[in-house]
Amino acid sequence: MKSALKSEGKLLLTIMFKHNGIEVEAIPEWVESGREQFDDELIIAYKKTHYNDEESMLYSKLKYQSVKNGQIEKTEIMDFPLRLYEIEEFKSTLKSNGFRNIVVQGVKDGYGEGTFFQVIECSI
Secondary structure, eight states: OGGGSOTTOEEEEEEOOOOTTOOOOOEEEEEEEEEEEETTEEEEEEEEEEEETTTTEEEEEEEEEEEETTEEEEEEEEEEEEEOOOHHHHHHHHHHTTOEEEEEEEEESBTBTTOEEEEEEEEO
């Protein structure tokens, strides 16, 4: 990634960090997470999650079903593993990979009311 940046280029990362004391919700069984209608096709989305505290890994599975005339036409499943970092741990990883001028900014309500995430800006 570093080699793709120009000398004055900046890398922007949108990050949701691991926070001490906040529990990551485990969803062991498929739970419907949304529906979207397109003409004669209904897309139903499902998710399930598992958190491994030793690895700081959140394993999510997303399932999408295409339904036409009340029948499931197609099902797709996507594995979505996320490594969760403490903020200082992630900054240290960036530094050890040659990034500098690391600035962390918080964004409140950026993905809708009540959401919060950080944006990291860094350069080579």
